[in-house]
Amino acid sequence: MKVADAIVEILRREGVEFLMTFPTNPLTESAAAAGMKLIVCRQERVGVGIADGFTRVTNGKKIGVFVMQYGPGSENAFAGVATAYSDSVPILLLPSGHRRDRAQVWPHFLSSRTFAPVVKSAEVMNLPTQVAEVMQRAFGQLRIGRFGPVMVEVPIDVLREEMGGRVRYTPVKSANSLGNPEDVAKAARALLKAQNPVIVAGQGVLYAEASTELAKLSQMLHIPVLTTLEGKSAFPETHPLSLGSFSLTTTGQAVHFLKKSDLVMGVGTSFTRHGGGMSVTLPPGKTIIHITNDPRDINKDYRADYPVLGDAKLVLRQLLDAVEKSLGGKGRSSTGVEDELRRVRDAWLNEWKPRLTSKQVPINPYRVIWEFISTTNPDDAIVTHDAGSQRDDLLPFYKATLPRSYLGWGKSHQLGTGLGLTIGAKLAKPEKFCVNFMGDAAFGMTGLDFETAVRNRLPITTVVINNSLMGSEKDVMELSHKKFKSRKLGGNYAEMGKAMGGYAERIEDPEEIAGAFRRAQQQNRRGRAVLLEFITREEFAYSHVKPFG
Secondary structure, eight states, X not given: OBHHHHHXXXXXXXXXXXXXXXXXXXXXXXXXXXXXXXXEOSSHHHHHHHHHHHHHHTTTSSOOEEEEOTTHHHHHXXXXXXXXXXXXXXXXXXXXXXXXXXXXXXXXOOHHHHTGGGSSEEEEOOSGGGHHHHHHHHHHHHHBSSOOOEEEEXXXXXXXXXXXXXXXXXXXXXXXXXXXHHHHHHHHHHHHHOSSEEEEEOHHHHHTTOHHHHHHHHHHHTOOEEEXXXXXXXXXXXXXXXXXXXXXXXXXXXXXXXXXXXXXXXXXOOOOOOTTSOSOOOOTTOEEEEEESOTTXXXXXXXXXXXXXXXXXXXXXXXXXXXXXXXXXXOOOOOSHHHHHHHHHHHHHHHHHHHHTOOOSSBXXXXXXXXXXXXXXXXXXXXXXXXXHHHHHHTTTOOOOSTXXXXXXXXXXXXXXXXXXXXXXXXXXXXXXXXXXXXXXXXHHHGXXXXXXXXXXXXXXXXXXXXXXXXXXXXXXXXXXXXXXXXBOOOOHHHHHHHTTSEEEEEOOGGGHHHHHHHHHHHHHTTOOEEEEEEBOOOOTTTTBOSOO
8 A cells, every 4th residue: 555545544534525635646646546525626725725614614523634736736825724724723734745855955845844833733754654653643633722734744755655554543532621620610700700791702612612501601691792703603693692793893782892891701712912903802901711722822912810721612611510509500680781782783783774775886895795694594604704895894794693604714814715715615514505705806816716616516606896996905005006006906707707617697786786695595506606796886894993902
């Protein structure tokens, strides 16, 4: 058995069903020979995104794997890996490497060395006898502790060598830890003592599958819940205690209750202060409970008054036990917070209704979002955005109802990432209405991989918001745009969608928006990938920006 065949056999034992790949690697042929389905993309960054989206939607239970060639193939994948690293997504990267006798010769590109800052671990498999132990370490890193991408670089000559004997490999098991009981007890007492607590839920709640425990604690104590960008969908946003999500933009109720809060409990979140604003920013003077499985998060950007190190689900169960014991097995009496939240939410939404229901031509982009919300059942959908305006416009208004029904991302925000995530989501959940929102600039980055969805019969819907301008750069490119039209873009993307074999429409009348979304769902059910291009006006994206610096 050759090394490439042995690696594929190990992948099969670890439950890997699909191999995302482009363009060449001996593992691709070995996977095909073993009957593993291949998803061939058009460029490596999108292939990494497909693996990323697949992993997110399966909640890390199934690992997305991307295989690429050495040199240019690995180089072109870097941006996608950086996104997965910033969002703690466990994907496996298997680049081939230069022959061992040439690997150290300048200017050969060594993936394991270059990618080290954006992967959880990187290792080179230098000998055929190392296959089982190297792959065991890789899957251990993928399944234990804080998640992140893992890389195993295999020199091309090693992949083609005979390993000798049969594959001796047992799949790796995951492991999680409880919080220190004393730390949990202190946190529980602080939570019960607080007058106006708020819970901030991050992606760790999703990975730990702790949404049920989070909802129970919230309801028992009448605590409103806010999610991070990556944590959106960890708490149902139709719940009376939901504050929505918080990133560069947020909801009026989130601002109101964060200002009013005396204690903030973060669970499954790093509480990172992100330079680009893609994180929850806390007003000063709050008591903080911080529950995380990564010690590097604690006291990193905010001083934790009550730190608890452990798995989100297990620690929330401990907190529930402690709170129930203190309350004699009963929930706390109503505090009126649900009514207050409803009043604030309704007032905020009413302020936005003129834009959300605008009849302006060119179309107001908020009208596109509102009609999408009105025509889509969130229980049946998986939605994501692209970087910039599409993320910032969609995030506050779309209500995610089920875990992983929304893929929030953006700490490392390369334009075009959402398309790959959506293809991966459809691969994981073919029964769902999988939709990505992107701008015309993002389409220019990765739009040709819409053909990947068409070719692989993965019927997604791609929404292109086309105002022929780069939107988020308005304030920082004023002079250059005035002199050289530097923000100006162009293209008929619906025609491109048709040329790539998909179903496509170009919509200019706001009264046609709802019908276009209904037709998109019909076409998806018939197995066709859809591209909807909406011709919109420029709308300043950050007019509902969060108020905390």
